[in-house]
Amino acid sequence: MIDKKMEQAYNDQINKELYSAYLYLAIKAKFAEMNLQGFVNWMDVQVQEENAHAMGMYNYLLSRGGKLEFSAIDKPEVKGETPLELFEQILSHEEFVTSRINALMDVAEEVKDRASFSLLNWYIKEQVEEEDNVGGVLATLKLIGDDKKALLMLDKDLAARVFNPPVIG
Numbered sequence: 001m002i003d004k005k006m007e008q009a010y011n012d013q014i015n016k017e018l019y020s021a022y023l024y025l026a027i028k029a030k031f032a033e034m035n036l037q038g039f040v041n042w043m044d045v046q047v048q049e050e051n052a053h054a055m056g057m058y059n060y061l062l063s064r065g066g067k068l069e070f071s072a073i074d075k076p077e078v079k080g081e082t083p084l085e086l087f088e089q090i091l092s093h094e095e096f097v098t099s100r101i102n103a104l105m106d107v108a109e110e111v112k113d114r115a116s117f118s119l120l121n122w123y124i125k126e127q128v129e130e131e132d133n134v135g136g137v138l139a140t141l142k143l144i145g146d147d148k149k150a151l152l153m154l155d156k157d158l159a160a161r162v163f164n165p166p167v168i169g
């Protein structure tokens, strides 16, 4: 049986991952308004990844005999207007998620939940990838500046991203 504190931490994180999907849906709509279809596709893959992250913990909690608790998902606040500003928000959100996953590992260590270590190590590695991916697009956007042609070339690149359901754990 899973420790109650660990169970609570997973439930909180499931909410955060679903919030991430919700925030990214809102940002995807912003890109749709700008008619940047490659960015729309990139965000769509991101939304699916966040849902998969939530489901990974959802299924894990069930497999450990834990209880799922559902709470309200916050209203997403989109803070930027330009692709650059939006990607700055995405990066800072991912850095926040990384800090939450690290906090989850702290709980696992505190309650000596060794089974959670390997699952959470997957999430820790995933966050390194997330920050690298988002940081890569952000760096390109900084290079692009206000060059519209270069922005459309990046949009074309981002159209190629496909969702590969992750094998979690």
Ligand code: MG
Binding pocket: 017, 020, 049, 050, 053, 097
């Ligand atoms: Mg996530």
